[in-house]
Amino acid sequence: METRITQLLGIRYPILQGAMAWITGWEIASAVSNAGGLGTIASATMEPDQLVDGIRRTRASTHAPFAVNIPIRLPSSEAAVEVAIAEKVPIVVLAAGDPMTYAAKLRRAGILVLQVLFSLEMADRSREAGVDAVIAMGVEAGGNLGPDELSTLVLVPQVVRRTGLPVVAAGGICDAQGFVAALALGAEGIQMGTRILATRECTVHPNYQDALIRAxxxxxxxxxxxxxxxxxxxxxxxxxxxxxxxxxxxxxxxxxxxxxxxxxxxxxxxxxxxxxxxMGQVSGMISDVVPVAELFDKIMRDSSARLREMVKYVEP
Ligand SMILES: Cc1cc2nc3c(=O)[nH]c(=O)nc-3n(C[C@H](O)[C@H](O)[C@H](O)COP(=O)(O)O)c2cc1C
Structure with a gap:
């Protein structure tokens, strides 16, 4: 499948793995990239040498592109940006802060920059900062939320219209139905966090996975x-x-x-x-722990089936 997101990032499926602090290191990042999506290392809680190690291990485990996530407001962000540039990572996902802080510097270093946002104000700021694509995240998501709590359904189409940039939808997506819905809203890719927690390759504590499955x-x-x-x-x-x-x-x-x-x-x-x-609201929809490749293949397969069924409604 090709969208502007797959073309821009050089990935097979327009599926991004959301960064999760303390959880997503090289293991899951390389598994996701090997499965055709975009794996992402969460730098938030890493010391610079841990991040360097994570990047090098990811590179040793996959030839596919991967990203480093950098929450801008955290004290760790400056050093993480320096590491990303020195290690020549292909993609940086900026989050939690003003994209102006680092976007130009990263792009000058030849790095593709994506920004996570929660509102149109942040969408305008991201466009001004010259980012390559944005990730619009709704209030259904797990983790840190925007203060205005816009839902994915409402946020994504507005960001698509406002920016003209390739948009990735995040928050509340765990399967083909969510994927198709995101495309219908004008997104050209999805980002999942909670669903990734319940994968075989995710290194989160088993008690956490069990709690998610039970939720x-x-x-x-x-x-x-x-x-x-x-x-x-x-x-x-x-x-x-x-x-x-x-x-x-x-x-x-x-x-x-x-x-x-x-x-x-x-x-x-x-x-x-x-x-x-x-964890996000989709935790209530997740009842198994599956290998990443199986998850992605199923999403893509079920999406074409779902789309074919839906066409019947509009083209009887
Ligand atoms: C445990 C957890 C930790 C997270 N940590 C980060 C982070 O460090 N940086 C970031 O940009 N987003 C973080 N997120 C958000 C995810 O990257 C992703 O955008 C979100 O989970 C998508 O919504 P979903 O949970 O409905 O799939 C976190 C989410 C979770 C559940």
Missing amino acids: GDVDTTVTGRSTGLEFRVMKNGLAKKILTMEKDGRSREDIDALAIGGLRKAAVDGDVDMGSVM
Whole structure:
């Protein structure tokens, strides 16, 4: 399948693996790239030497393109940008911050730049910064959310119209139905995070995968609305405690003291009650752990079947 996203990134399927801090290193990134999608290393919690190692191991495990994700606002971003340039990574996905900070520098170094965004204001800023493509992420997604909580269904078509850039839809997509819906909205690719957590090659703690598989339709919630640091997470002991503190008007410092380090606790140590189990609403739709290649092949296969069925509605 060809879209502007596959052409731009040099990948077989227009499927991007969302970066997930503490979770997506070279193992899953290379598996995704080998399966025809775009694998992404999350740099957020890595020291520069760990990132260099991750990039080199990815290169040793795949000949296909891969990306490094850099959350702009984090203190680690400057060093990650330097590493990406020095290691000549083909693609950088910028997130959580102003694309103006690094986009021009990365592009001058010959690196393709994608920006994750949540609003049209960020879409305008991304276009001004000269990024090559954007990832429009709706409120269904797991992890850090935009403060205005636009849904993928509403955000994607507006970003398509506004920017004219190739758009990747993210948030709430885990299968062919979501993939076809994203294309219908004008997106030319999808990014998945939560679905990737439930793959064989994902190195997240098994307790995290089990919690995801067990989760139902209403088992996620959003914490941090009162502090301006919104995260979609599983409703567990930690989330309930944070929500109570927010209701009681507790300070950001108090809440941060409880929340910081939560993702590591869940994803690395396996504490799925008092750790932060970030996952999207689609966790309620996921009931198995599958190899990445199988997942992608099924999405592509089922998408053509779904499209053929849908054509019958409009062309009787
Ligand atoms: C556990 C977890 C950690 C995440 N960490 C990051 C990150 O470090 N950088 C980033 O840009 N996005 C991050 N995200 C967002 C994902 O890359 C992706 O855009 C999102 O999961 C897509 O929505 P979905 O969960 O509905 O598939 C994270 C998401 C999850 C679930």
